[in-house]
Amino acid sequence: xxxxxxLALVMSGAVALxxxxxxxxxxxxxxxxxxxNAAKADPNxxxxxxxxxxxxxxxxxxxxxxxxxxxxxxxxxxxxxxxKPTGPSDAAASSQVTYINTAAQQKQNALVIxxxxxxxxxxxxxxxxxxxxxxxxxxxxxxxxxxxxxxxxATSNEIAAGQVKLISxxxxxxxxxxxxxxxxxxxxxxxxxEVMKTELAKPEYAGLKLVETAYGNDxxxxxxxxxxxxxxxxxxxxxxxxxxxxxxxxxxxxxxxxEYKGKVQLTGLGTPNQMRKFVQDGTVKxxxxxxxxxxxxxxxxxxxxxxxxxxxxxxxxxxxxxxLGDYTIGAKGEVVLGPPTVFTKDNIDKFDF
Amino acid sequence: xxxxxxxxxxxxxxxxVVALTGxxxxxxxxxxxxxxxxxxxxxxxxxxxxxxxxxxxxxxxIDLSVASVLGLSSxxxxxxxxxxxxxxxxxxxxxVVGAVCGAFNGLLVTRLGLPSLAVTIGTLALYxxxxxxxxxxxxxxxxxxxxxxxxxxxxxxxxIPYPIVLAAILAILFGIALHASSFGRSVYAIGxxxxxxxxxxxxxxxxxxxxxxxxGAVAAIAGIVYTFRFSSARADNGVGLELAVVAAVLxxxxxxxxxxxxxxxxxxxxxxxxxxxxxxxxxxTSTEVLTIVTGLLLLVSVLAxxxxxxxxxxxx
Numbered sequence: 001x002x003x004x005x006x007l008a009l010v011m012s013g014a015v016a017l018x019x020x021x022x023x024x025x026x027x028x029x030x031x032x033x034x035x036x037n038a039a040k041a042d043p044n045x046x047x048x049x050x051x052x053x054x055x056x057x058x059x060x061x062x063x064x065x066x067x068x069x070x071x072x073x074x075x076x077x078x079x080x081x082x083x084k085p086t087g088p089s090d091a092a093a094s095s096q097v098t099y100i101n102t103a104a105q106q107k108q109n110a111l112v113i114x115x116x117x118x119x120x121x122x123x124x125x126x127x128x129x130x131x132x133x134x135x136x137x138x139x140x141x142x143x144x145x146x147x148x149x150x151x152x153x154a155t156s157n158e159i160a161a162g163q164v165k166l167i168s169x170x171x172x173x174x175x176x177x178x179x180x181x182x183x184x185x186x187x188x189x190x191x192x193x194e195v196m197k198t199e200l201a202k203p204e205y206a207g208l209k210l211v212e213t214a215y216g217n218d219x220x221x222x223x224x225x226x227x228x229x230x231x232x233x234x235x236x237x238x239x240x241x242x243x244x245x246x247x248x249x250x251x252x253x254x255x256x257x258x259e260y261k262g263k264v265q266l267t268g269l270g271t272p273n274q275m276r277k278f279v280q281d282g283t284v285k286x287x288x289x290x291x292x293x294x295x296x297x298x299x300x301x302x303x304x305x306x307x308x309x310x311x312x313x314x315x316x317x318x319x320x321x322x323x324l325g326d327y328t329i330g331a332k333g334e335v336v337l338g339p340p341t342v343f344t345k346d347n348i349d350k351f352d353f
Numbered sequence: 354x355x356x357x358x359x360x361x362x363x364x365x366x367x368x369x370v371v372a373l374t375g376x377x378x379x380x381x382x383x384x385x386x387x388x389x390x391x392x393x394x395x396x397x398x399x400x401x402x403x404x405x406x407x408x409x410x411x412x413x414x415i416d417l418s419v420a421s422v423l424g425l426s427s428x429x430x431x432x433x434x435x436x437x438x439x440x441x442x443x444x445x446x447x448x449v450v451g452a453v454c455g456a457f458n459g460l461l462v463t464r465l466g467l468p469s470l471a472v473t474i475g476t477l478a479l480y481x482x483x484x485x486x487x488x489x490x491x492x493x494x495x496x497x498x499x500x501x502x503x504x505x506x507x508x509x510x511x512x513i514p515y516p517i518v519l520a521a522i523l524a525i526l527f528g529i530a531l532h533a534s535s536f537g538r539s540v541y542a543i544g545x546x547x548x549x550x551x552x553x554x555x556x557x558x559x560x561x562x563x564x565x566x567x568x569g570a571v572a573a574i575a576g577i578v579y580t581f582r583f584s585s586a587r588a589d590n591g592v593g594l595e596l597a598v599v600a601a602v603l604x605x606x607x608x609x610x611x612x613x614x615x616x617x618x619x620x621x622x623x624x625x626x627x628x629x630x631x632x633x634x635x636x637x638t639s640t641e642v643l644t645i646v647t648g649l650l651l652l653v654s655v656l657a658x659x660x661x662x663x664x665x666x667x668x669x
Contacts, residue, residue, distance in 0.1 A: 023497055024439040060640050089640040092592060093492070094583045101391040102634050105382060119494030120585035123505045143494075 041312045043319070048308045051081040053300060054103040056113040058140065059091040063273070064292050065114065067353040068139070071293030072112060075300035078322050083300060084108070093117035100124040104131045110303035112296075113147075114139040122146035134306035138299040139292075148306050148313035150334045151299045153290040156188070158339045159243070160195035162288050163267060164205060166342065167239045170265035170285045174207030175238030178230045180251055180268075182218040182244040192243050211237065216247045223250035231260055242268035248287060252278035272343055272351035279348050288340040292353060295337055298324055302335060360606035360661045364621040371625065375632040383632055386512035394504065394582060396627035397516030398423065398575040398591065400620065402598045403605075404520070404527040405568040407619045410602055411531070412564055413544040413611025414462060414469040419572040420594035421480035422454045424587075426576030428484035431493030431586025440500060448573045454480055455569020459562035477595065484588035493586040504582030516578045523571065528616045536560070544611030600647070601626050604654035626650065 055072045057065035069085050076083030086102070088095035093116055101124055103111045111133050115121045118141060125135050125146040135142075138151035167177055179196065181189045193213060200208055211234050216223025223246055231237060242248040248268030252275060255261050261283055270287045278284045301321035302311075311317040313333045320326050327335050343351065375383035382388060402419050409416050426447040433443045454476070461472045503515040531537040542550040543557050551557050580586045605622030607614025629650070633643050 022439045022441055023500070025434055025437055025495065084637060086634075086637060087640065089644065090593075093585060093587055093589065094579075097583065098391075098395055098631075098634060101394075102631075105388045105391060105635060117492060117583075117585055117587070119492060120583040120587075122494075123501060123582070123584055127505050 041314065041317050042309050043311075043317070045309045047079050047304050047310070048109075049080040051079070051109045051304055051307050052106075053081050053083050053110045053112060053303050053307075054099075054106075054108045055083050055085045055296070055300070056096060056099050056103070056111060057085075057087050058096075058114050058116050060085075060087045060089055062091075063353045064271070067351075068114075068292040068296035068299075071291075071296030071298075072300045073296075074293070075297040075304075075322060079301070079304050081300065081304055091116050093120040096121050097124045100128055104128040104133055107131075108133060109307040110134040110136065112136045112138060112299045112303050113142070115142040116140070118142050134303055136299050136303045136306065138295050144332055148333065149302050149311075149329060150332075151295060151302060152334050152336045153295055154338070154340050155336055156191045157195055158336075159269070159288075160192040161199050162340055162342070163192070163241050163243055163269070164196050164199040164208075166267040166286050166288060167241050167265065168205055168208060170267060171208075171238040173205075176209050176211045176234055176236050177239040177241065178211055178234065178237055179213040180223060180226055180230065180240055180242040180244075180247045181213060181215050182247060184215050186218075189243065196241070216242075216244075216250065218244055218246045220246055220250050223247045224254050227251040227254040231258070231264065237264055239265040239267070242266065244268065245270050245274065245289075249274045249278075252283050256281055256283040269340070270343075271353055272348050273353060275343070276348055279343065279345050286342050286344045288342050290337055291341040291351070294324060294341075297322065298327070298335070298337055302327075359665075360657065361615060361618045361621060363657065363661060364605070364618060364625060368621060368625055368628065371628050371632060375628070375635075379632070379635055383635060388631070388635070390507050390512045390514055392627055392631045393512075393514040393517040395631060396623055397514060397520060397582070398579050398594065399598050399601055399627065400520040400623045401516070401523065401575040401578065402568075402572050402594070403601050403619050403623050404523055404616070405564065405571045406598055407602050407605070407607055407614060407616055408527065408531055408537075408540055409469075409564045409568050410599075410607050410609065411544045411611060411614050412540045412561055413547060414561060414564070415473060415599070415609075416455075416458060416469065416565060416568045417473040417595050417599070418454070418458060418476040418480055419568055419575075419598060420591045421477045421484065422451050422569050422572035423576040423579060423591040423594060424589060425454065425480045425484040425487070426451050426573040427580045427586050427590040428488035428588040430577065430580050431491075432487045434496065434586070435493055440496075444577055447577065448570050451573020451576070452566050452570040455566040455572070456562065458569065459565030462565065463558040463561050481588070481592070488586065488588045490588070494584055496581065496584050496586075501581050501584035504578075504584070516582070519574070519578065523574075524616065524620060531616055540564070541612055544608075544613070546612075597626070600651050600654060604650060609655070622654070 055069055073083050086099050096116055111128060115137055122143040125142055129135055135147040136149050137147045141150040179193060200210055214226040214230055216226045240251055242251050248270040251266050255264060255266055256278055266284050267287050269289050271289060275284060275287055298321050305311045305319040311319050315329055315331055317329045318326060329335055406416060429447045429450060430443055458473055458476055461467050462469045507513055508518060539555045539560055542555055547557060579590050601623040602619050603609060604626060605619030607619060
């Protein structure tokens with residue numbers, strides 16, 4: 001067999017495998033979303049004991065998900081379910097698939113997952129669901145037709161309205177404020193800024209005046225310099241809202257080392273560990289973020305409610321999630337955790353993420 | 354006695370040990386059809402790429418750019434699909450692009466005489482970079498179910514995943530090429546003694562170029578499999594996969610210095626690495642332990658074949 005023949009054989013074999021028909025983006029019919037639930041929900045069904053639930057974060061050894069896992073395990077103890085944390089060490093799009101397949105193979109009752117890639121996990125999740133597993137996504141959703149329920153951390157309205165309330169309280173209701181955002185085209189940031197503007201138009205915030213929206217590109221150094229720029233451009237600036245974890249930390253670092261410390265107020269979305277020292281040294285009075293442990297807690301309760309037949313994932317169904325109280329499933333099978341947690345000097349030491 | 358001490362024998366023995374302990378410790382769920390199906394899916398791309406890479410390494414060269422070619426092929430599928438091309442045109446196209454990538458590696462190695470390690474470390478970055486240029490950090494996922502179902506359903510009536518069928522067909526072709534043709538004997542001769550091979554009239558450069566082209570083309574095929582299996586075309590698909598493939602090839606008893614190794618050993622190596630990983634995850638082994646075990650196996654894979662060779666020499 002000569003060189004060319006070998007080459008020709010392998011190549012023609014490969015090409016032959018692919019040659020047939022004409023499938024293009026336009027001709028292929030799109031799959032319809034929405035989970036089909038043949039079973040009927042029984043809101044009065046008791047939570048089953050001894051449920052086996054796999055907890056699959058984006059990546060293990062990530063502080064955010066470690067906190068979420070603690071909440072999940074707490075819920076597991078409360079409902080006598082076995083919560084099994086597992087997961088890949090890297091957050092690559094496809095590395096969760098092996099763990100999803102394993103959960104199906106282990107005949108778990110439910111799978112609680114934060115998806116690295118909404119689509120890459122979808123085929124495996126669908127296959128797991130066809131084998132009887134209930135699938136709950138939290139923090140980051142998978143394709144809607146691949147899961148039963150998605151636990152959303154907070155709605156845009158709750159996040160943005162909360163931010164305006166915090167800055168208003170911090171500066172005493174009157175004065176100029178500015179926003180330090182991430183990138184000009186970040187979808188979630190722009191949605192929040194729009195809601196903030198609507199909020200600011202309300203009578204109770206009549207004393208507040210938004211003078212500028214700056215973009216730090218979610219880069220520490222740029223955000224730091226933009227903070228500096230905001231303060232120089234607006235001598236009467238009283239407060240800054242930075243609804244991004246990178247921006248709020250950079251702004252806090254600038255303020256804490258400048259003459260504006262304590263005079264110009266700052267709030268935003270940040271994690272307790274990165275903001276702790278700025279809260280303790282008085283630069284920041286309060287900031288917000290959802291509590292990942294509550295997210296994990298609610299996700300496990302939702303998984304148990306699904307596996308016990310209390311809910312099927314259809315809009316309007318209600319269930320009780322232990323200490324967090326009652327929840328209702330919204331449109332597209334989403335459950336919203338609730339308003340973000342506000343962190344202040346008094347409670348920040350209770351959180352470690 | 355001599356045959357018993359072959360490394361392939363040891364691999365088969367290890368496979369049986371892993372299968373039996375797995376079967377006992379998981380109360381039978383390790384070797385059931387469903388799990389074997391998942392195992393087959395997990396090792397599909399590695400098995401595919403390991404085939405041409407075995408030939409490349411036997412010839413005394415290396416190709417570390419294979420996972421980047423996989424990523425580039427995945428990104429191209431997404432980009433061309435978005436541009437309205439039909440999949441029947443896209444798939445042959447990306448295989449040809451993969452072959453061109455391989456040819457580029459091969460030409461740098463054979464015409465400019467550069468070491469393949471350096472060349473393919475360079476193209477590892479280059480091809481991944483091109484993939485990112487093509488698709489950025491977005492994902493394309495709206496492929497028709499008739500294609501993506503190849504990754505979620507087995508061959509009708511069996512538990513055999515389609516990628517394994519593809520790998521088996523190619524394994525037979527590559528097996529014949531390496532072990533039952535003059536082409537294969539030339540590959541061994543080049544790996545054992547390149548100078549000698551050249552003087553005995555073997556067209557060393559042309560054969561090496563062919564091997565790199567094959568590696569590129571098959572890596573692109575693996576990219577197609579990967580894309581449909583996860584129904585997600587992304588530029589970062591398969592990052593780091595080259596290490597898993599090289600590990601499997603070396604564990605399979607192929608000498609990193611060339612001239613030695615069999616395709617059967619490599620397939621056993623792929624199965625052993627994949628099976629062990631699957632078993633450990635099934636038993637809820639933590640990721641840390643998993644990483645350590647994989648690392649130790651890699652060391653064993655380099656050490657053990659040379660130990661068995663020494664033993665064989667001692668017994669003869």
